[in-house]
Amino acid sequence: MRVENGNNFQLYIFNFQTEYDYRRLVIYGKTQLILDQNYESYGISDFVSDDDFLRHHLFPTEASTIHWNAWLSRHPHKKEEWEQASKLLEAVRLGLSDYARTYLSEEAENQLLRRILETNALLTREAGPSPVRQLRSRWISYAGVAAAVALIIAGWAVFDKSRPHADRYRQLTESHAGLLDEKINTGSEPITVLLPDSSSVNLSPGSRISFSKSYGTAERVVYLSGGAEFDVTRNPAAPFLVYANEIVTRVLGTRFTVTAFESDRDITVRVATGKVSVYRNGALTGTEGKKGVQQELVLIPNQQAVFVKAVELFSKSLVPEPEVVIPSKKTQPSFVYNETPAGDVFADLQDAYGIEIVYDAEALSSCQLTASLSEESFEEKLDIICKSISAAHQVVDARIIITAKGCK
Structure with missing residues (x-):
């Protein structure tokens, strides 16, 4: 295969595993990609309906990754829509219907889920054992080197991507070094931490919490890593804020639980009494001011918000075991x-x-x-x-x- 446009280019040789890889042979540089689909006019719903987009996210290959990275580098103005489409696709896979419904009707969501299942089944069959092609024997040494390099790069990407999540608590507190009091539960049972305004925190084992030494004078802010149940003293003049990894929970006075262990894939906020609002910490997630991003969820008793870290999406549902929360002025029904x-x-x-x-x-x-x-x-x-x-x-x-x- 030749390219005669006088430009430098790189030829990527792949260990093809599926029919998709054969169709998506990539020549990358100043030369346009072969079979480059015209995605310029695509919106979020168009991307999730595209076969190549779907295949790449379900079974990414070296060829598809280079193709999409190259296309995004040439169309940076489409990157946000592409990323939102990626999150929408993952939301449908995870069953986060409340988020999916902001872009798709119920019928469209069900159709997309069927396509995901069908594509999964097809690609699983295609990626199975296949006869060794004569073409492959000529490239075996190059393929081995390429695979090794790809594994190193992929491993570093996973490691590098995971580091910010593991350091969320440190990121949140390091700018306040010397100004915070910290409590750590190293035992096997929950401990009670009493805050200066008489709010109490039931801190789970393996968890830690920090708060300002001047807590309550101008603001009530705590930083959490792990799990804790909060019973907050009401003070309308000073909202109570809990920073837990990627999310922030804001309340006036209520009882609620936050579970935000850095090793967990989700962050959960459950409300027992009162009302809270939950939203992303935009400074950490990089979503501050972005359009099309869920901004805030309001929770009332017996409701919970689950934040899925992998796709940075919220879902709202009932707590697993709702409790009676009837106001004190009312009489509880006999049932x-x-x-x-x-x-x-x-x-x-x-x-x-x-x-x-x-x-x-x-x-x-x-x-x-x-x-x-x-x-x-x-x-x-x-x-x-x-x-x-x-x-x-x-x-x-x-x-x-x-x-x-x-x-x-």
């Missing part, structure tokens, strides 16, 4: 029913647990319940109610959606 309308039963659950329950009142108008549910958990209550009235339920964005045909 004992005798031919009680289903709508009243769901109203009791909604008031007691603070969880929104969506249902068709007209469809359930003739449904009644006779049962004692005082000892059951929230999930058990919900299962019994739905089975009794031939209904089904699902959790969507921390809400309960009830579907039913009605009762005769």
Whole structure:
């Protein structure tokens, strides 16, 4: 193969493993890439629908990596959309529907998920054992060297990429050296840390927390690595901020739990009482001021936010075991029913647990319940109610959606 344009170029020779590699032979330099698709007009949804984009993210090869790096270097104005498309694709793979829905309809998300599964199956078959080609024997020594270099580069890339995540706590606190008090739990049981404003922290084993020596005078800021449950003294004039790796949690006065061990793939914030807002630490994630990036999630009791570090995305859902959080001025329901309308039963659950329950009142108008549910958990209550009235339920964005045909 020759290129006669008078320019210098590099010829990359690959140990081809799939049909995709053969189609994507790359000559890179001042010469354009062979078979370079016109992605100039592509948006986020176009990228995730593209076969080559999909293949690269599911089964990246040396050829595809060089191709996309070269294309992005020539089209830097498309880099942000390309990266958002990468995150959208990963969100669909991980089932983060609330994020995916900002770009795709439910039908489009389901179609993309089917394509991901089909492409995965196809590429897995293509990457399986294949006959040795005569062409390959001529290149065997070059391929071996190239593979070794690629492994070294890939290993360094993984190591280099992981370092910032491992040092998040240090990054957050090093600029305040000498100005912070630090508490470390080296034991096997949680310890209680009392802050100057009487807020308390139940610090998990293997965790550490730092706060300013002048805490409470102008601001209430703590830095966390690991897990902790916070019971915050209310002070509207001084919001309480928890910096935990890539995210920030902001509250006025409430009880909540943050789990942010640096070795974990996720960061979780769970709310027991009150209301909190959770958002990225833009200075660490590089998303400050970027368009199309989730900016903030607001959580109420029995809700949780999970931040997936790999794709830097939030998802909101119910905590695994919701607890009764009924306001002190109200009386807790007995959860004992005798031919009680289903709508009243769901109203009791909604008031007691603070969880929104969506249902068709007209469809359930003739449904009644006779049962004692005082000892059951929230999930058990919900299962019994739905089975009794031939209904089904699902959790969507921390809400309960009830579907039913009605009762005769």
